[in-house]
Amino acid sequence: MAPPPPPIEYVPSDGTFIDHELSVNLDSTEAFEGPEKLLEIWFYPSQSQIPKNNGEIVKSLRSIPFDQWSKLLDLVNCKILSITSSDKLNAFLLSESSLFVYDHKLILKTCGTTTTLYCLNALFKLIKSELNWDFIIDEFKTQPYKVFYSRRAFMFPFKQQLIHQNWNNEVEYLDQFFINGYQYLIGRINNSQWHLYLTNNSDIQPNESFDSTFEILMTELSPAKSSNFITSRKPGFEIDENDDLGHFLGKSTLSNIGLNNLFPESSTKVLHDAFQFTPCGYSSNTIINQDSYYTVHVTPEKDWSYSSFETNVNPILFNTSYLKILQDVLKMFKPNKFQVILINNEHDDYSTIDLFKLNELNGYKKLDKIIYDLGNYQLLYLSFEITEDGLINDLTI
Numbered sequence: 001m002a003p004p005p006p007p008i009e010y011v012p013s014d015g016t017f018i019d020h021e022l023s024v025n026l027d028s029t030e031a032f033e034g035p036e037k038l039l040e041i042w043f044y045p046s047q048s049q050i051p052k053n054n055g056e057i058v059k060s061l062r063s064i065p066f067d068q069w070s071k072l073l074d075l076v077n078c079k080i081l082s083i084t085s086s087d088k089l090n091a092f093l094l095s096e097s098s099l100f101v102y103d104h105k106l107i108l109k110t111c112g113t114t115t116t117l118y119c120l121n122a123l124f125k126l127i128k129s130e131l132n133w134d135f136i137i138d139e140f141k142t143q144p145y146k147v148f149y150s151r152r153a154f155m156f157p158f159k160q161q162l163i164h165q166n167w168n169n170e171v172e173y174l175d176q177f178f179i180n181g182y183q184y185l186i187g188r189i190n191n192s193q194w195h196l197y198l199t200n201n202s203d204i205q206p207n208e209s210f211d212s213t214f215e216i217l218m219t220e221l222s223p224a225k226s227s228n229f230i231t232s233r234k235p236g237f238e239i240d241e242n243d244d245l246g247h248f249l250g251k252s253t254l255s256n257i258g259l260n261n262l263f264p265e266s267s268t269k270v271l272h273d274a275f276q277f278t279p280c281g282y283s284s285n286t287i288i289n290q291d292s293y294y295t296v297h298v299t300p301e302k303d304w305s306y307s308s309f310e311t312n313v314n315p316i317l318f319n320t321s322y323l324k325i326l327q328d329v330l331k332m333f334k335p336n337k338f339q340v341i342l343i344n345n346e347h348d349d350y351s352t353i354d355l356f357k358l359n360e361l362n363g364y365k366k367l368d369k370i371i372y373d374l375g376n377y378q379l380l381y382l383s384f385e386i387t388e389d390g391l392i393n394d395l396t397i
């Protein structure tokens, strides 16, 4: 097997980075758009297919220096709060959600009024100049191995920049960059519908290894649960020169709500990074088994409360199932409504069957179950809401 690429230059030897100055001064009290834009780009099908020099991988996405990521994220309108790194993955905690960088692919998840798609042009130029990876096939079009872009309907679409104000604008923009792109509109058109754009390069080999994205998007969180994500910390407060209260409180919240223990079977190293915003809000990234992540973001404000959970962990490796993960996460937020989206390329019975069969869940009733065959992938979309009985008698799990 090819040796891993050299360590990234911008982090200390333990692969961490924290921007304390930014962390202590973040504040936001305005209506906030929790639902995220999720962009996943695979440049190559796997780490081993990255171009080599004398049989060795010399550079990968993880060799791109910090300041280049930071400039790229300026185009998206978000900042890097901190970074945790394993041998396979760099997990960036952002002022608006997260960025996960593998050697061959990246996942950018941003909320608020970020302008995710505005980084595309610069991203492809960056990987050409830094890594000599050239996916540009004519003046504008690019053809990486695979692209997914998805999001739920926004709560405040009019607050978005023009490009993100409606789905058609986004698709038009994506079509300028990618060939073979196509789109889906999934779920009831009731301001919670979910959109997906993806590319299909059928002439390229399918990805052989396990790949899955499991998301839980929750709204109308229980006020009692939301209170875990509200802090009285004032901007500018620092607990000591090596830490800031945002990260400190974030990590205690992570433990308090049991998020540190989601995969108790994990015998390998787990790396957590978490941040509690002022006056409220929470984000965390966890790297598990070196090459997988789970990430949680919370907007607890009563009138637009929202939280999201996302993971690419293979549940089988931890002797668990998607249904068990769903139940554990729902307990942390007790939302009145939630949607589940699973996109995976393995139809493994043990970890997925309960989810595919799911018709009811304590105190919740199913609104929609939609299954799509996406060729090498399958997509499951579920939508649930609390029952009257569930609400009155607090029957939810």
Ligand SMILES: C[S@@+](CC[C@H](N)C(=O)[O-])C[C@H]1O[C@@H](n2cnc3c(N)ncnc32)[C@H](O)[C@@H]1O
Residues within 6 Å of the ligand: 026, 027, 028, 029, 030, 032, 033, 034, 035, 036, 095, 096, 097, 110, 111, 112, 277, 278, 279, 280, 281, 282, 283, 296, 297, 298, 299, 300, 301, 306, 307, 308
């Ligand atoms: C932590 S982020 C998470 C958003 C996310 N996508 C979600 O799932 O809700 C948003 C929450 O943090 C709060 N917040 C406080 N300061 C913020 C800042 N500077 N940038 C973004 N969010 C901030 C927002 O008001 C909101 O409650």
